[in-house]
Amino acid sequence: MEHLIIAPILIPAFAGMLLLLEVRERQPLRRLTGLVSALALIPVAVGLYLRAAGGDILVYQLGDWAAPFGIVLVLDKLSALMVLLTSLLALPALIYASRADDKRGANFHALFQLQLMGINGAFLTGDLFNLFVFFEVLLIASYGLALHGRGPARVKAGIHYVVLNLIGSALFLVALGLVYGTTGTLNMADFAVKVRELDGGALELARIAGLLMWVVFGLKAALFPLYFWLPATYANATAGVAALFAIMTKVGVYAIARVQGLAFLDGPLAGLGRDALWVLALLTLLLAAIGVLGARRLGEMVAYLVVMSVGTLMAGLSWGSPEATGAMLYYLIHSTLVCGGLFLLADLVARGRGKLGDQLVAGPAPAGRSGLAALFFLGAIAVIGLPPLSGFMGKVALLQTVPSPLYWLFLLGGGLLALVGMSRAGSTLFWRATGDGRARRLDRPRLAATVLLLSAAPALAIWGESVLEATVAAAAQWAQPGLYIEAVLGGGA
Amino acid sequence: MDQVVEFLVSAAILVGGVFALVGSIGLARLPDFYLRLHGPTKASTLGVGGTILASLLFFSWQERALQLQEVLIALFLFITAPVSAHMLAKAAMHRDLKRREDTRGRPWKQ
Amino acid sequence: MNLAILVLLPFLGAALPPLAERLRAPRTALALSAALMPALALALLIGPAGQVFEGRTVQDALSWMPSLGLTLAFRLDGLALLFALLVLGIGLLVILYARYYLSANEKAGRFYAFLLLFMGAMLGVVTSDNLLLLVLFWELTSLSSFLLIGFWSHQSAARKGARMALTVTGMGGLALLAGVLLIGQVVGSYSLDQALASGDLIRASRLYPLILVLVLLGIFTKSAQFPFHFWLPHAMAAPTPVSAYLHSATMVKAGVFLLARFYPMLAGTDLWFDLVTLAGMATLLWGAAAALFQHDLKGLLAYSTISHLGLITLLFGLNTELAAVAAVFHIINHATFKASLFMAAGIIDHETGTRDMRRINGLWKYMPYTAVLAMVASAAMAGVPLLNGFLSKEMFFAETLQSSRLGAMSWVLPLGATLGGVFSVAYSARFIHDVFFNGEPVNLPKFPPHEPPRYMKVPVEILVALCVAVGVLPAITVSGLLAVAGSATLGGELPEYHLSIWHGFNVPLLMSVVALVGGVAVYSLRRWLYTQYDRLPAINANLIFEGRVQALARAATALGNTLRNGSLQSYAAWLLALVALVLLVHLSPAAIDGTRGLLPLDGVALLAGAMLVVAALITAVLHRHRMTAIMSVSVVGLVVSLTFVRLSAPDLALTQLSVEVVTVLLLMLAMYFLPVRTRMESGVLRVSRDLLLSVVIGGGVGLMAFAMMTSDFQTISGYFLDNAKPGGGGTNVVNVILVDFRGFDTFGEITVLGIAAMGIYALLRDLDLLSARSDSVGRPWARDAHPLVLVTISRPLLPLALLISVYIFLRGHNLPGGGFIAGLITSVALLLQYVASGVEWVHRRMPGDYHPVVAVGLLLAGVTGLGSWFFGHPFLTSTFDHVHWPLVGEFELASAMLFDTGVFLTVVGATLLMLANLGKLSLLDDKKGGA
Amino acid sequence: MEAMVAIMIAVLVGTGVYLVLRARTFPVILGITLLSYGVNLFVFISGRLALDQAPIVGRGPATDPLPQALVLTAIVIGFAMTAFLVVLALRGQGETGTDHVDGDADEGGQR
Amino acid sequence: MSRLLPFPMLSLLLWLSWLLLNGFSWGHGLLGLVLAVVLPLGTRPFWPNVPRLRDFPKLVRFVLVVHWDIITANVVVARLILGSPRKLRPAFVELPLELTDDFAITLLASTISLTPGTVSADVSEDRRTLLIHALDMDDEAELVAQIKQRYERPLKEIFEC
Amino acid sequence: MLAIALPIGFGLIVLALLLNLYRLLRGPTLPDRALALDTMYINAIALIVLYGIATDGKLYFEAGMLIALIGFVSTVAVAKYMTRGDIIE
Numbered sequence A: 001m002e003h004l005i006i007a008p009i010l011i012p013a014f015a016g017m018l019l020l021l022e023v024r025e026r027q028p029l030r031r032l033t034g035l036v037s038a039l040a041l042i043p044v045a046v047g048l049y050l051r052a053a054g055g056d057i058l059v060y061q062l063g064d065w066a067a068p069f070g071i072v073l074v075l076d077k078l079s080a081l082m083v084l085l086t087s088l089l090a091l092p093a094l095i096y097a098s099r100a101d102d103k104r105g106a107n108f109h110a111l112f113q114l115q116l117m118g119i120n121g122a123f124l125t126g127d128l129f130n131l132f133v134f135f136e137v138l139l140i141a142s143y144g145l146a147l148h149g150r151g152p153a154r155v156k157a158g159i160h161y162v163v164l165n166l167i168g169s170a171l172f173l174v175a176l177g178l179v180y181g182t183t184g185t186l187n188m189a190d191f192a193v194k195v196r197e198l199d200g201g202a203l204e205l206a207r208i209a210g211l212l213m214w215v216v217f218g219l220k221a222a223l224f225p226l227y228f229w230l231p232a233t234y235a236n237a238t239a240g241v242a243a244l245f246a247i248m249t250k251v252g253v254y255a256i257a258r259v260q261g262l263a264f265l266d267g268p269l270a271g272l273g274r275d276a277l278w279v280l281a282l283l284t285l286l287l288a289a290i291g292v293l294g295a296r297r298l299g300e301m302v303a304y305l306v307v308m309s310v311g312t313l314m315a316g317l318s319w320g321s322p323e324a325t326g327a328m329l330y331y332l333i334h335s336t337l338v339c340g341g342l343f344l345l346a347d348l349v350a351r352g353r354g355k356l357g358d359q360l361v362a363g364p365a366p367a368g369r370s371g372l373a374a375l376f377f378l379g380a381i382a383v384i385g386l387p388p389l390s391g392f393m394g395k396v397a398l399l400q401t402v403p404s405p406l407y408w409l410f411l412l413g414g415g416l417l418a419l420v421g422m423s424r425a426g427s428t429l430f431w432r433a434t435g436d437g438r439a440r441r442l443d444r445p446r447l448a449a450t451v452l453l454l455s456a457a458p459a460l461a462i463w464g465e466s467v468l469e470a471t472v473a474a475a476a477q478w479a480q481p482g483l484y485i486e487a488v489l490g491g492g493a
Numbered sequence B: 001m002d003q004v005v006e007f008l009v010s011a012a013i014l015v016g017g018v019f020a021l022v023g024s025i026g027l028a029r030l031p032d033f034y035l036r037l038h039g040p041t042k043a044s045t046l047g048v049g050g051t052i053l054a055s056l057l058f059f060s061w062q063e064r065a066l067q068l069q070e071v072l073i074a075l076f077l078f079i080t081a082p083v084s085a086h087m088l089a090k091a092a093m094h095r096d097l098k099r100r101e102d103t104r105g106r107p108w109k110q
Numbered sequence C: 001m002n003l004a005i006l007v008l009l010p011f012l013g014a015a016l017p018p019l020a021e022r023l024r025a026p027r028t029a030l031a032l033s034a035a036l037m038p039a040l041a042l043a044l045l046i047g048p049a050g051q052v053f054e055g056r057t058v059q060d061a062l063s064w065m066p067s068l069g070l071t072l073a074f075r076l077d078g079l080a081l082l083f084a085l086l087v088l089g090i091g092l093l094v095i096l097y098a099r100y101y102l103s104a105n106e107k108a109g110r111f112y113a114f115l116l117l118f119m120g121a122m123l124g125v126v127t128s129d130n131l132l133l134l135v136l137f138w139e140l141t142s143l144s145s146f147l148l149i150g151f152w153s154h155q156s157a158a159r160k161g162a163r164m165a166l167t168v169t170g171m172g173g174l175a176l177l178a179g180v181l182l183i184g185q186v187v188g189s190y191s192l193d194q195a196l197a198s199g200d201l202i203r204a205s206r207l208y209p210l211i212l213v214l215v216l217l218g219i220f221t222k223s224a225q226f227p228f229h230f231w232l233p234h235a236m237a238a239p240t241p242v243s244a245y246l247h248s249a250t251m252v253k254a255g256v257f258l259l260a261r262f263y264p265m266l267a268g269t270d271l272w273f274d275l276v277t278l279a280g281m282a283t284l285l286w287g288a289a290a291a292l293f294q295h296d297l298k299g300l301l302a303y304s305t306i307s308h309l310g311l312i313t314l315l316f317g318l319n320t321e322l323a324a325v326a327a328v329f330h331i332i333n334h335a336t337f338k339a340s341l342f343m344a345a346g347i348i349d350h351e352t353g354t355r356d357m358r359r360i361n362g363l364w365k366y367m368p369y370t371a372v373l374a375m376v377a378s379a380a381m382a383g384v385p386l387l388n389g390f391l392s393k394e395m396f397f398a399e400t401l402q403s404s405r406l407g408a409m410s411w412v413l414p415l416g417a418t419l420g421g422v423f424s425v426a427y428s429a430r431f432i433h434d435v436f437f438n439g440e441p442v443n444l445p446k447f448p449p450h451e452p453p454r455y456m457k458v459p460v461e462i463l464v465a466l467c468v469a470v471g472v473l474p475a476i477t478v479s480g481l482l483a484v485a486g487s488a489t490l491g492g493e494l495p496e497y498h499l500s501i502w503h504g505f506n507v508p509l510l511m512s513v514v515a516l517v518g519g520v521a522v523y524s525l526r527r528w529l530y531t532q533y534d535r536l537p538a539i540n541a542n543l544i545f546e547g548r549v550q551a552l553a554r555a556a557t558a559l560g561n562t563l564r565n566g567s568l569q570s571y572a573a574w575l576l577a578l579v580a581l582v583l584l585v586h587l588s589p590a591a592i593d594g595t596r597g598l599l600p601l602d603g604v605a606l607l608a609g610a611m612l613v614v615a616a617l618i619t620a621v622l623h624r625h626r627m628t629a630i631m632s633v634s635v636v637g638l639v640v641s642l643t644f645v646r647l648s649a650p651d652l653a654l655t656q657l658s659v660e661v662v663t664v665l666l667l668m669l670a671m672y673f674l675p676v677r678t679r680m681e682s683g684v685l686r687v688s689r690d691l692l693l694s695v696v697i698g699g700g701v702g703l704m705a706f707a708m709m710t711s712d713f714q715t716i717s718g719y720f721l722d723n724a725k726p727g728g729g730g731t732n733v734v735n736v737i738l739v740d741f742r743g744f745d746t747f748g749e750i751t752v753l754g755i756a757a758m759g760i761y762a763l764l765r766d767l768d769l770l771s772a773r774s775d776s777v778g779r780p781w782a783r784d785a786h787p788l789v790l791v792t793i794s795r796p797l798l799p800l801a802l803l804i805s806v807y808i809f810l811r812g813h814n815l816p817g818g819g820f821i822a823g824l825i826t827s828v829a830l831l832l833q834y835v836a837s838g839v840e841w842v843h844r845r846m847p848g849d850y851h852p853v854v855a856v857g858l859l860l861a862g863v864t865g866l867g868s869w870f871f872g873h874p875f876l877t878s879t880f881d882h883v884h885w886p887l888v889g890e891f892e893l894a895s896a897m898l899f900d901t902g903v904f905l906t907v908v909g910a911t912l913l914m915l916a917n918l919g920k921l922s923l924l925d926d927k928k929g930g931a
Numbered sequence D: 001m002e003a004m005v006a007i008m009i010a011v012l013v014g015t016g017v018y019l020v021l022r023a024r025t026f027p028v029i030l031g032i033t034l035l036s037y038g039v040n041l042f043v044f045i046s047g048r049l050a051l052d053q054a055p056i057v058g059r060g061p062a063t064d065p066l067p068q069a070l071v072l073t074a075i076v077i078g079f080a081m082t083a084f085l086v087v088l089a090l091r092g093q094g095e096t097g098t099d100h101v102d103g104d105a106d107e108g109g110q111r
Numbered sequence E: 001m002s003r004l005l006p007f008p009m010l011s012l013l014l015w016l017s018w019l020l021l022n023g024f025s026w027g028h029g030l031l032g033l034v035l036a037v038v039l040p041l042g043t044r045p046f047w048p049n050v051p052r053l054r055d056f057p058k059l060v061r062f063v064l065v066v067h068w069d070i071i072t073a074n075v076v077v078a079r080l081i082l083g084s085p086r087k088l089r090p091a092f093v094e095l096p097l098e099l100t101d102d103f104a105i106t107l108l109a110s111t112i113s114l115t116p117g118t119v120s121a122d123v124s125e126d127r128r129t130l131l132i133h134a135l136d137m138d139d140e141a142e143l144v145a146q147i148k149q150r151y152e153r154p155l156k157e158i159f160e161c
Numbered sequence F: 001m002l003a004i005a006l007p008i009g010f011g012l013i014v015l016a017l018l019l020n021l022y023r024l025l026r027g028p029t030l031p032d033r034a035l036a037l038d039t040m041y042i043n044a045i046a047l048i049v050l051y052g053i054a055t056d057g058k059l060y061f062e063a064g065m066l067i068a069l070i071g072f073v074s075t076v077a078v079a080k081y082m083t084r085g086d087i088i089e
């Protein structure tokens, strides 16, 4: 039994608890604890990924109870990839927040760690109800983080975010009730096996359970018409938090991929809701692109870019082929890191512009204008999908594997709208500057964190083949639910 | 079961039920809040008391040993119920709730 | 020799000038640092060039993303060589020119960097042997030209021009990408080599029309073909070296380069002829005519460029080999004379301070040397014999006569060509006459103008010399290059043709003569034409485009705001409507097909159920009376608890009951700061919508519940019933599941509780809230804050409640109870102390920060889980044993108890952290308000 | 009995949905509470109904214990979430001066 | 002893409660004893004034009297409730207190509330008067005298000198 | 005999609960409603104890005890809210 599998959950969990124990509010100590944990997650995640890349699916039986009776963690290529991605995103986001933002409210570091715990748990768990629990962990932590700091807009957005997710949690429970009520199990693999044997009314209920899960995961992923909460929530969140949130929508995408890959690739419910997801994904893509164009703040624009990436990803996923899923995963990695970096960048810009913040109106140039402009240019190219950065590779991969004229039109057209929007934004912020603003230097650690995340774009382009090979391999494994089921139900029991 | 015990249990149940109901009837039909306050705090305590007595008898007989756990319910209720009534009375006086005109004495200003 | 390195050199070179600038290098050194890499590249090109002239194609490939079909594959054939020479050669001249053009205070380092980026991209476009790589470089040219056009970013025109160029060419680039992907789909490879060899396959493909249209979209936008030409004049806001480079020799030529490159793949069909010829002809005429009317020197050149690009395009469209060769020839010629003209225009701008031809007159007097150069180049542009422009234009005229595709309408082509020639001569004449003669300068910002610095003229001299050399001695100067480029374009043998000045008296010559005479005639009529032109409504593409974009952005914002209207309820309605839709579409009464026997319904259950229904409805109907609603919700909670009692779930009943109490406390704490009533706000329509959603979703869930309850199913739960005792050491199966089988869920659950408490603490910290100074009827609050009876009773209740907590906790593993319920009881008892005696009183008696309690609780649970590692078991593996003590007897010790203690502490800590801090709010308020 | 419970669930979910769609935080909180009751019952009955069969080993026939454990977890989480929402509503009241959440357009515009 | 058992009555109550809950066994007797000692000690700070029990037998007597009163008066009150509300003669009555100990006053107030027909509505700030609401009062003096005699006096004897 | 007494007992208490609900619905004042709720809690105890007798088990005794012990806290909170607004001061 490899205890390393549970480490991505336990490391931040214990870090969070220890942070809670530290009552004297010694910020340096808290920062250190948080950063050490975030740093430690990276080698752990790399190690896990390397284990998974070998091709075996590893199962960790909590409490030594065999599936489907106990809860299991499952490490396959897909979940390992997601955990690795999370760790890579988390460290720069935390570095950025640790400069000063963490002091703007209580318990920041503990919440951050427990958020990581929730995210990693959601990626690793092989049990549907446990997925619900980890969803709640990551949600409640994200509520706290989204509201970290102050300001009416943040609170208002926070209320929207919280209430919608509470409704979402209720729906998830209904879905879980149906899952258990029809198949008598909660283990994902077991569910996948038993759902294939259903018929009659039970099948009908299981179908609704699946569709409700799509709704719930779609809410997390921010699919149309469920994304409306996202722009305000993300745009108003503290930068480091917004950057971390770039992975949150991906949890939704992952959950859909996971459940779909296990239970709905074949059998009586094959392709469940795929058409609807496809349509919604395309609409999301389009509307988010329009949102990018119409955004009036940089943070809002980046938030819409996040939504746009979700549309792009979900369309790729709902196309259903392993190849498209492989391409989708590459794009997922790219968009998570780049959007995270852009959130940080938006904050750097806002900081340099005083009261104007990240509003897209002409004003004094931010401190370190040319450097920021260069970063913005880089990030914009990447996120729009222009060469030679990772966005281009990702889009080409998706276009190649999803040969649908409609998708091409939306993806390329959306890219064009984003191009127009981002070029306007960049022009307004960096070119139309009315004289140089405050001559303050850029904060180096903040800049470093931003650069770290944005450097994903060139890195994913240069080493694109290795990454794409990895994501394609993950998708290939994903497309063979039998392997997963065998590992969970066959092996350890 | 012994007829006598059964009779006693049944009687206790009925007594409890009747007093619970009477208390609630008081709550429902008495004309002002202060009067309504008497219904539940009195009758309900005996209502619960009756059922608890029934339960004591029943289980003690059943287990052939004294089963007094339920006494604790009564104990706790006797400790807490007057507080509820007291606090509600204070609330009513604070709000200067209407009382029946022929009420003698006056409530205190809060 | 590695072609990849050749392409890489300018990119590497882009780093040098900024570095030099940072080192405060003088301007010349800066220019030299910029020139270094291109010069090196040009030198390195000599070797492979020799091979190309021997008729070979030099190829070179590195792997990049083979799974995408994207390889770093390069090829150097005649066509690529031609363009590489143009890109590098003219590039070097432009760097030299820019050394003098840019003023001292401009960021020359950055400028050169952008220029070199562009150069590298352009080099990449022309040498790519991989279609995706080609697109990649293609887009890079758009991006780097965006930076170059916007170089003077303080100018609005520059910013807008840059964005327009990027938008239009970017759109084309996306279309090209789509086209290329389709080609790849048809050919099965993105290798240019293979694609060029698969022309027949592509043309026969069902996708051919789509491919053609997409590729042409890319080409036309880049080469400013009608109707995508409008961005080019506005790109003239760029510094002149940029125009000289991008808009004469390179970027706009990328489009026609691609026409040449894809010629073997896509040309030869009627569709090709129709689309390409038509666009070319329209562009030729429109550009030529518009050029005449520009008063801006660079504007004239820009439209002239458009026109010449149209000419080249038209030639490619004609589908004859000779026309293609002519097109390639004209590419060379146009590059040389147009680059020199731009530079000359830049010199004039530089020396006079304006580009307005209405003010610039009679410069012959002031800068005769420059005038000569410019006049020669203009003559070449006009197609005057003995200059290079004449030769290719002659070939063009000849080719227009050969086409028969239009049947009876075939005369249109030569006519159009001649007409284009006429205007071309006219605007060239204007460039010469209006600038260098035509009286005296008017109000020049810089006066008097004089010749520019010596070396600023060198690039122009070189280019003009080339114009003359090619024009006079074509066979010696250009024929070799043209031959290899032409054959590479055609992808095979060259047709028979002769580059000579004199072909005898023939129709093309006649057309040339007509063009020259007609052009001069048109120019002499210019005053009348200008007045006519001024009567036409002015069209400013920049304004229109910017207006469109802004309107689009506004519409986008409006649409965004309509959907994302800031109303939580509309978001929630979308979510719930989606659920309702799922239920309406997929749920049918047929789902109730179970055969499970029903339980009898008794009166008590019926009445209790009715009570719940009534209370829930009261809550919904009377929700605006908030206190009433809170109480009716409590009734619902009570009935739910009773339901759990009735339906064999004692643990749930206990949990529900204790949670209920804490929730009411919480709500009452909150109510102090919230309005007592909700105003009536929803309209009938809104209420009906919400009712509909409620009925559908409520009904649907109820129906599903009934369907589930009435059908049998296979479940794993038998395992838990069987193993709770032997495996988990407890008889309360629910508890064993919670602390053992699914202890990980509980671990997560208490984490949620802990996080919620932390988040609440953070939310409450320095929250400014106005509390009500009087109750809902306006009466001041009662005096008695701590009623005696309440205070006194709360005291013994604390130890009693703790006793009960211990009892509930200890029995939990075997009977209903457990850490969670025990924790809640303890919390309530402690909260009662707060309610009865106040925060300060309580905090004098016990520590007020509950963070450590939560932490210790979570850690205890976590560490218990970790403990199993030391025994080689997974996280949270439990163990238990029966211990026998004298007197006490036998009792069980289970690690799960330790875990449950963690749960207990977390619950106590979290609940108190939440509620006590909420209670403390009013203290802050009191201090602030001094009430 | 099953029909009775189904109706209870339907009413709870229905009223919950209705209240969640009201324009202020307070009814939304109530709505979430009712919705949670309904949903918890729904999960609970996924183990089917049983009278007097508490899942305690050694007391004869026992009902399905698993959904009970799940609901217990759900109740705790629901409590945490409700508490958070209540305090958030207070925060909203404190920072915006109202508990209205049916907002105006354009809040993405300002920070 | 008083250090270890600050409130012997409470400890006894806790111990008995524990045995009531768990039934008697040596184990539980011991555990209950531990709890009966530990819990009062732990909650010691919450008891600023220790009510001293003077007379245990009187307490038992008092409890029995109260129970008897509850039962008998319940019948009376039931009749009142079911009868015509018109016939009720409600009244607020102020009872002058002789008791001075908070705990004793609270016990008196609770007793009054528990016995049918009367509810203690308030205690004056100076703790000298108890406000009682009576459901159906014949004569104020009689009621006050009855309460004083039946409840207040025993309580005074139990808890105060 | 018990077989008759029990249903009657249940009936009486449920009837009482319904009357409480009526008062809760009717009001007219907040203290009335709070009192009604408090009474419901107490009647619920009786119901639970009866259920224990009816099912011949003591599993639900704790539920009744819990209500008796801490059920009044919500009533106290409501009453305190009405008099002081601030329930924890």
Ligand code: NA
Binding pocket: C356, C357, C358, C359, C360, C361, C362, C434, C435, C438
């Ligand atoms: Na002029």
Ligand code: NA
Binding pocket: C918, C919, C920, C921, C922, C923, F086, F087, F088, F089
């Ligand atoms: Na307070």
